[in-house]
């Protein structure tokens with residue numbers, strides 16, 4: 001499929017996991033250039049850029065912390081030589097693992113502030129910085145990488161779920177005001193098999209979540225980054241040209257488990 005032919009794509013947090021899968025997916029489908037943002041992991045970002053080039057697209061590295069407005073502006077500026085941005089994926093995200101939600105003392109005010117700064121304010125600032133270049137595209141698509149946590153209140157912590165819920169609401173507000181030139185949608189993955197869980201829970205904890213997800217989902221699947229990116233690429237492609245303000249759960253059916261549990 002070459003449905004990204006000629007597109008200029010910018011992805012935040014693209015050195016690892018889902019962001020890297022978006023970068024390679026867009027390049028494989030014909031993107032002209034992929035701007036690979038990373039905050040700290042330069043070696044991994046260079047590996048993503050090499051994979052993008054191997055797939056046939058130009059790769060541009062853009063270091064920066066999306067929580068910093070000045071960084072967002074310099075990340076967006078990397079696309080200026082191309083004259084436009086066709087696709088912006090606000091993928092960068094962080095969490096604080098406090099999975100025993102009843103333990104309210106496990107979260108500090110600073111945890112909420114850090115998570116909101118990256119997961120909510122970051123996407124807002126990135127979109128604002130990229131807006132002129134997105135409008136120059138005339139057919140731009142912005143994708144917010146949210147989470148099932150933001151829809152159901154589950155996940156690594158209450159602060160994380162609340163930040164993704166805020167991101168979902170912000171998606172609606174932005175979609176309403178940025179048309180007709182810019183579409184804005186949100187993707188809500190369930191479990192994704194990326195470094196995310198191992199970073200927070202260690203290898204054993206990550207394996208436990210992976211196996212638990214397989215048991216809890218109708219599709220009996222622990223999604224890979226590519227499984228999720230493939231669904232997200234739909235929102236970035238022209239196949240979704242009349243879709244804006246939409247929120248899509250991509251979770252192998254994980255959310256359905258909660259409905260049946262309540263009937264027991």
Ligand code: NAD
Nearest residue numbers: 013016017018039065066091092093147189191192194196
């Ligand atoms: P990941 O840890 O591999 O990717 C997150 C990326 O964001 C990392 O590359 C990290 O360096 C980058 N990042 C963090 N803070 C940043 C900042 N301030 N500025 C720029 N980059 C920053 O994990 P992933 O699973 O690929 O996560 C990608 C997205 O998917 C996140 O938004 C996460 O909330 C969401 N998500 C993940 C899961 C899951 O199960 N892994 C489920 C639902 C949603």
